[in-house]
Amino acid sequence: xxxxxxxxxxxxxxxxxxxxxxxxxxxxxxxxxxxxxxxxxxxxxxxxxxxxxxxxxxxxxxxxxxxxxxxxxxxxxxxxxxxxxxxxxxxxxxxxxxxxxxxxxxxxxxxxxxxxxxxxxxxxxxxxxxxxxxxxxxxxxxxxxxxxxxxxxxxxxxxxxxxxxxxxxxxxxxxxxxxxxxxxxxxxxxxxxxxxxxxxxxxxxxxxxxxxxxxxxxxxxxxxxxxxxxxxxxxxxxxxxxxxxxxxxxxxxxxxxxxxxxxxxxxxxxxxxxxxxxxxxxxxxxxxxxxxxxxxxxxxxxxxxxxxxxxxxxxxxxxxxxxxxxxxxxxxxx
Amino acid sequence: xxxxxxxxxxxxxxxxxxxxxxxxxxxxxxxxxxxxxxxxxxxxxxxxxxxxxxxxxxxxxxxxxxxxxxxxxxxxxxxxxxxxxxxxxxxxxxxxxxxxxxxxxxxxxxxxxxxxxxxxxxxxxxxxxxxxxxxxxxxxxxxxxxxxxxxxxxxxxxxxxxxxxxxxxxxxxxxxxxxxxxxxxxxxxxxxxxxxxxxxxxxxxxxxxxxxxxxxxxxxxxxxxxxxxxxxxxxxxxxxxxxxxxxxxxxxxxxxxxxxxxxxxxxxxxxxxxxxxxxxxxxxxxxxxxxxxxxxxxxxxxxxxxxxxxxxxxxxxxxxxxxxxxxxxxxxxx
Numbered sequence: 001x002x003x004x005x006x007x008x009x010x011x012x013x014x015x016x017x018x019x020x021x022x023x024x025x026x027x028x029x030x031x032x033x034x035x036x037x038x039x040x041x042x043x044x045x046x047x048x049x050x051x052x053x054x055x056x057x058x059x060x061x062x063x064x065x066x067x068x069x070x071x072x073x074x075x076x077x078x079x080x081x082x083x084x085x086x087x088x089x090x091x092x093x094x095x096x097x098x099x100x101x102x103x104x105x106x107x108x109x110x111x112x113x114x115x116x117x118x119x120x121x122x123x124x125x126x127x128x129x130x131x132x133x134x135x136x137x138x139x140x141x142x143x144x145x146x147x148x149x150x151x152x153x154x155x156x157x158x159x160x161x162x163x164x165x166x167x168x169x170x171x172x173x174x175x176x177x178x179x180x181x182x183x184x185x186x187x188x189x190x191x192x193x194x195x196x197x198x199x200x201x202x203x204x205x206x207x208x209x210x211x212x213x214x215x216x217x218x219x220x221x222x223x224x225x226x227x228x229x230x231x232x233x234x235x236x237x238x239x240x241x242x243x244x245x246x247x248x249x250x251x252x253x254x255x256x257x258x259x260x261x262x263x264x265x266x267x268x269x270x271x272x273x274x275x276x277x278x279x280x281x282x283x284x285x286x287x288x289x290x291x292x293x294x295x296x297x298x299x300x301x302x303x304x305x306x307x308x309x310x311x312x313x314x315x316x317x318x319x320x321x322x323x324x325x326x327x328x329x330x331x332x333x334x
Numbered sequence: 335x336x337x338x339x340x341x342x343x344x345x346x347x348x349x350x351x352x353x354x355x356x357x358x359x360x361x362x363x364x365x366x367x368x369x370x371x372x373x374x375x376x377x378x379x380x381x382x383x384x385x386x387x388x389x390x391x392x393x394x395x396x397x398x399x400x401x402x403x404x405x406x407x408x409x410x411x412x413x414x415x416x417x418x419x420x421x422x423x424x425x426x427x428x429x430x431x432x433x434x435x436x437x438x439x440x441x442x443x444x445x446x447x448x449x450x451x452x453x454x455x456x457x458x459x460x461x462x463x464x465x466x467x468x469x470x471x472x473x474x475x476x477x478x479x480x481x482x483x484x485x486x487x488x489x490x491x492x493x494x495x496x497x498x499x500x501x502x503x504x505x506x507x508x509x510x511x512x513x514x515x516x517x518x519x520x521x522x523x524x525x526x527x528x529x530x531x532x533x534x535x536x537x538x539x540x541x542x543x544x545x546x547x548x549x550x551x552x553x554x555x556x557x558x559x560x561x562x563x564x565x566x567x568x569x570x571x572x573x574x575x576x577x578x579x580x581x582x583x584x585x586x587x588x589x590x591x592x593x594x595x596x597x598x599x600x601x602x603x604x605x606x607x608x609x610x611x612x613x614x615x616x617x618x619x620x621x622x623x624x625x626x627x628x629x630x631x632x633x634x635x636x637x638x639x640x641x642x643x644x645x646x647x648x649x650x651x652x653x654x655x656x657x658x659x660x661x662x663x664x665x666x667x668x
Contacts, residue, residue: 045657052651141653227558278645278652285656290624293664311612317386318612319475322619323379330627333667 008032011043015050018149021088023122026149030124033141048141051148056274058090058147059261062168064158064194065178070204072111074178074244075155079115081250082153090122090146091115091155094135094164122151136167137288140281143171169197170280173270174260176253177201179221181214181241196228199260200238202253207243214241233269235260299328342366345377349384352483355422357456360483364458367475382475385482390608392424392481393595396502398492398528399512404538406445408512408578409489413449415584416487424456424480425449425489428469428498456485470501471622474615477505503531504614507604508594510587511535515544515551515575530562533594534572536587541577548575567603569594633662 009017009028017025033044065071079089091112115121124142126135139156146154156172158164169175177198195201201221206214221239230236238256242249264270294300307325310316316324343351343362351359367378399405413423425446449455458476460469473490480488490506492498503509511532529535535555540548555573564570572590576583598604628634641659644650650658 045653048651049654052654055651144651224558224561275646279642281652282642282645282656285653286628286660287621287625289656289660290628291621294620294624308613308616311616312609317382317389317478318615319379319619320383320386322616322623326620326623330667333664 014047021150029145030142034138054148055144058154060154060172062156062172062175069178076112077244078250083120087152088120089153090151093125093157140171165194174199178204181217203241206241207246299332348381355484363479364476368472388482389478392488394488394506396490396506396509403512410446411578412584421486422454423487424485427459427491474505499528508533513537515548537575540575541580633666
């Protein structure tokens with residue numbers, strides 16, 4: 001039976017498909033873990049259990065930058081460079097803005113044409129997440145599935161204007177921020193605090209008349225990064241310049257990532273960071289399901305908006321409203 | 335019966351005491367809401383219910399800065415300036431570091447001698463919170479109690495190196511960051527992302543040989559602040575210089591706060607912000623109690639460390655561990 005036809009596979013089919021690197025099976029496995037149906041959740045969790053021993057072998061890279069910074073072109077060119085080294089690359093996107101239209105699949109495939117045609121690349125757009133940290137949760141699990149499918153490098157792409165960057169920082173080994181050269185106002189639109197998370201800044205569109213400005217920006221960002229405290233892993237954030245359009249500077253940036261990886265593995269911080277991230281995920285998963293269970297329960301669904309209104313109008317205060325809702329919830333549970 | 339003697343007051347005694355502005359009653363009411371005993375929690379919640387209509391009339395100001403920036407001296411001098419205008423001032427401190435020693439009461443009273451002797455000032459050190467956002471939760475409720483007791487201005491002080499600043503930002507009207515002049519490395523030690531939350535930066539210790547450096551730092555910070563996106567409330571963060579020691583520049587900074595307050599009330603953003611903060615608090619309170627209930631349950635207490643170890647060792651993966659713990663928890667609940 002074709003993997004394309006059947007609605008849901010057996011756990012063995014999913015597992016064998018993912019492990020063989022079959023991109024359709026991988027895609028469907030991700031759909032499974034992204035599902036909000038309890039039944040799918042159950043199966044998805046079991047699948048992750050089964051595949052867990054095959055995960056962890058990729059280099060996880062977060063990439064962020066505001067719209068207009070040339071993120072797609074960068075990922076397309078940078079990704080191709082990585083493919084040329086014989087590596088397999090998966091690109092996962094967290095784009096809160098695309099959740100509304102639901103149309104990001106076509107968009108992503110179109111904007112990364114070259115990658116999407118390569119057998120060694122896998123592109124996956126945003127899941128349609130809820131407001132409860134669900135997107136990050138799903139992305140973590142998708143990342144594990146990609147690892148089990150044998151991908152060596154995983155990009156987790158975000159837009160850099162949302163809430164997702166801290167979550168991404170907590171699930172990747174390396175955090176790359178894309179910026180533009182310009183008149184000092186290039187931070188406009190970047191969410192406050194994101195620059196400080198970066199392990200490296202890549203100044204994109206350093207081509208034509210922009211080259212001098214990019215060099216100047218590089219210096220400025222290097223100075224700015226010095227203002228921030230040193231990272232506990234001993235890595236000093238670097239600034240590179242590149243042109244994704246002209247394919248220049250990309251290998252320097254890739255070298256920089258590899259330098260980071262080598263240094264961090266040498267110092268033991270790479271593993272240390274992964275372990276701490278795992279504990280963090282465990283607690284995040286717990287918090288996620290505690291909230292999900294609460295907000296999905298019929299009593300809460302029925303009353304939440306009413307209570308929010310009452311709080312906004314000053315009829316109830318926050319703690320009072322919270323306690324009443326909680327009382328309701330726990331009473332129904334027991 | 336003296337308020338000092340009795341172990342626990344009746345709700346009417348607490349209420350009357352707080353509303354009369356009695357600082358001992360206020361202090362004990364705060365102890366009540368800070369308590370981790372379920373019985374106290376119940377009473378504390380009822381007290382807040384009773385007092386809620388008397389809250390909301392203060393100007394809530396978050397003040398943060400690393401140790402060494404002269405925070406105590408600043409609050410002492412700045413606070414005295416505010417008292418001189420006939421206002422009543424409460425200072426609440428969130429200092430995670432002091433939770434370990436438990437000895438912050440004496441410390442706080444000593445380091446703000448002048449304020450602590452004034453009838454119109456009230457100083458309250460950190461509650462001993464848990465790791466679950468409890469400190470912020472308690473501080474919010476303490477703030478409401480201080481408002482009911484008639485305090486016009488409330489400082490919420492944090493150390494600027496912890497996790498508390500975002501929480502504080504979400505409970506105050508104005509966020510003031512204390513900095514030092516220096517050679518560009520003055521951000522050392524400030525938690526990443528804090529500068530971007532500031533409605534104003536006050537460069538302290540601008541006295542003696544430091545004045546020129548402070549003026550230079552002012553310019554640098556003003557430039558740095560321009561790199562960040564505009565606030566949705568239309569306020570452009572300001573930089574001031576002062577010497578708490580020499581009592582200079584403090585009235586300019588106070589004027590700046592009053593300018594902010596006037597502008598924001600005029601634009602309606604002051605109220606808008608308060609309402610949104612209330613909704614935020616409601617959800618935070620819900621999340622807090624969901625987690626608290628989970629981590630306090632006997633099944634979880636018994637097994638958590640074991641599961642964390644298993645995750646660290648790679649014997650279980652994060653999601654698996656989380657789900658097993660949750661299953662356990664919900665089974666025992668129902």
